Amino acid sequence: MTMPEPIIYLDQVDVCLGNVFILQHISLSIKPGEFIVILGPNGAGKTTFLKLLLGLVKPCTGEVLVFGGPPQCGLQEIGYAPQRRMLDTETALCARDLVGFGLDGHRWGTGWPSRRRTEVIDQALEEVDALDLAEAPVGQLSGGEQQRLLLAQALLAEPRLLLLDEPLANLDPAHQQEAVALVDKIRRKRDTTVLLVSHDINPLLRFTDQVLYMAHGHSAIGTPEEVITSETLSQLYDTSVEVVQTKGRYFVVGAEV
Amino acid sequence: MFSVLQYPFIHNAFLAGSLVAIVNGVLGYFLVVRGLTFAGHALSSIGFAGAAGAVLLGIPPAYGLLAFTIGASLVISTLSSETSRRDVAIGVTMTFALSLGILFLSLYHGYAEMAYSILFGTIVGISQNDVILSAMLGLGVLAVLSVLWRPLLFSSFDPEVAEVRGLPVRFLNVFYLVLVAVAVSIAMQVIGVLLVFALLIGPSATAIRITDHPMRAVALSVCLGLVYTWAGILLAAASNWPVSFFITAISFGVYLPVRLLAGQKRARFPIKQLGKKSVTILDKE
Numbered sequence: 001m002t003m004p005e006p007i008i009y010l011d012q013v014d015v016c017l018g019n020v021f022i023l024q025h026i027s028l029s030i031k032p033g034e035f036i037v038i039l040g041p042n043g044a045g046k047t048t049f050l051k052l053l054l055g056l057v058k059p060c061t062g063e064v065l066v067f068g069g070p071p072q073c074g075l076q077e078i079g080y081a082p083q084r085r086m087l088d089t090e091t092a093l094c095a096r097d098l099v100g101f102g103l104d105g106h107r108w109g110t111g112w113p114s115r116r117r118t119e120v121i122d123q124a125l126e127e128v129d130a131l132d133l134a135e136a137p138v139g140q141l142s143g144g145e146q147q148r149l150l151l152a153q154a155l156l157a158e159p160r161l162l163l164l165d166e167p168l169a170n171l172d173p174a175h176q177q178e179a180v181a182l183v184d185k186i187r188r189k190r191d192t193t194v195l196l197v198s199h200d201i202n203p204l205l206r207f208t209d210q211v212l213y214m215a216h217g218h219s220a221i222g223t224p225e226e227v228i229t230s231e232t233l234s235q236l237y238d239t240s241v242e243v244v245q246t247k248g249r250y251f252v253v254g255a256e257v
Numbered sequence: 258m259f260s261v262l263q264y265p266f267i268h269n270a271f272l273a274g275s276l277v278a279i280v281n282g283v284l285g286y287f288l289v290v291r292g293l294t295f296a297g298h299a300l301s302s303i304g305f306a307g308a309a310g311a312v313l314l315g316i317p318p319a320y321g322l323l324a325f326t327i328g329a330s331l332v333i334s335t336l337s338s339e340t341s342r343r344d345v346a347i348g349v350t351m352t353f354a355l356s357l358g359i360l361f362l363s364l365y366h367g368y369a370e371m372a373y374s375i376l377f378g379t380i381v382g383i384s385q386n387d388v389i390l391s392a393m394l395g396l397g398v399l400a401v402l403s404v405l406w407r408p409l410l411f412s413s414f415d416p417e418v419a420e421v422r423g424l425p426v427r428f429l430n431v432f433y434l435v436l437v438a439v440a441v442s443i444a445m446q447v448i449g450v451l452l453v454f455a456l457l458i459g460p461s462a463t464a465i466r467i468t469d470h471p472m473r474a475v476a477l478s479v480c481l482g483l484v485y486t487w488a489g490i491l492l493a494a495a496s497n498w499p500v501s502f503f504i505t506a507i508s509f510g511v512y513l514p515v516r517l518l519a520g521q522k523r524a525r526f527p528i529k530q531l532g533k534k535s536v537t538i539l540d541k542e
Contacts (some may be wrong), residue, residue: 074421098415106408108408109407110472
């Protein structure tokens with residue numbers, strides 16, 4: 001049986017901004033269909049890592065391959081939801097249009113309004129439980145509601161690779177569970193590879209195949225059991241860190257998560 | 258009073274004015290949603306310096322206007338997107354440009370009407386050739402806008418994801434401002450560089466207070482611009498007061514109540530209740 005071609009492949013990659021190393025010596029290989037959670041403190045380079053895969057940031061050394069080729073903008077197989085600040089309250093756009101950008105916002109011309117298009121968008125809104133917000137001005141919605149719209153926008157492109165930067169940040173626990181379950185459902189249905197940046201592994205444990213933990217320029221990748229240990233995290237943080245496992249959940253003591 | 262409407266110069270005024278209203282109505286929508294309204298105003302003031310300089314050199318003012326506005330649009334689009342810093346840079350440059358314009362006008366020993374027409378427009382002095390030229394430029398701008406519609410919209414509201422999806426966001430930013438420069442140059446004849454704001458931004462700023470759908474906002478913006486322009490010409494024909502005054506006054510007069518009423522409409526948008534549980538606040542002893 002042949003191994004499937006990795007969807008993401010990094011070999012001894014360094015990323016620097018000026019003289020500062022953001023990421024050092026990262027090597028990893030991610031197979032199609034995996035659910036990877038990226039953890040680490042603020043400023044560790046998690047967003048930079050996603051931008052590396054999108055072609056927005058170039059490595060100073062090493063090789064990066066996405067879908068077998070160099071990363072570039074405009075790959076339609078990638079869905080991306082960046083870290084968000086709240087939209088201006090007076091933004092003159094309704095939810096349906098914001099989500100619709102994910103479908104055809106990148107095409108030239110004005111496009112024809114069609115029932116099929118509205119159905120597809122409404123279906124995406126339905127999946128994130130936001131159909132009743134379709135006509136609402138997006139600036140008036142809560143952070144969590146905006147987050148769900150942006151998730152729907154990223155999903156509409158039917159991506160093979162989904163990059164989500166802190167999609168759970170503004171969601172209450174109930175909606176967090178729904179959002180993660182939805183992402184996993186889509187992943188299994190379409191064999192999508194998911195890279196999700198988060199600060200808390202616990203809502204995601206059930207679905208996680210591997211954890212990529214980044215701190216202080218160092219990184220470690222493996223299953224949650226392998227990576228989220230006192231030894232590994234102490235090495236990454238270069239200080240004494242203890243991991244407490246209780247009731248099937250991980251708690252990191254002594255370092256910012 | 259309305260016998261004046263039979264004259265060709267009034268027909269040219271209506272044609273040129275309608276064209277400007279349509280082009281500015283569409284372009285102005287993106288200026289408003291991109292937060293570039295001050296930059297748009299600055300373009301017209303900087304253009305004034307170019308037009309005055311052209312007059313001093315003895316060439317048609319429109320060429321100087323175009324050169325300066327396009328140059329300014331290229332510079333402005335490279336400035337940082339952080340609004341306050343960018344607006345200070347634009348404001349300082351714009352004020353200097355205005356002072357240059359004053360200098361050029363004071364050095365000019367020709368007809369004073371030329372200066373007046375650059376500043377406030379001479380819609381009643383537009384020739385048929387001017388109308389045809391403006392129509393060609395204006396239709397060109399509209400054609401380009403219809404091709405760029407979805408990319409411009411996406412990059413206006415969501416530039417980060419738009420770039421990831423492959424749109425040339427920086428190029429669109431620059432190219433769009435160049436289109437605005439061209440539109441401002443066409444509008445100069447109708448309403449003058451100082452009052453372009455009234456047709457470039459007034460109608461679209463009003464329209465987005467009324468609707469959240471881009472297509473409808475643009476359509477409404479164009480309709481409003483047309484109404485302001487036609488009403489302005491008719492009122493000027495009836496009273497002998499300047500056309501550009503009437504257009505600006507109507508633009509302002511419609512925007513103000515819409516703005517005030519729209520603020521109340523937003524406050525009434527229902528917030529989704531998560532649950533029916535009530536919370537009891539315990540009083541501190």
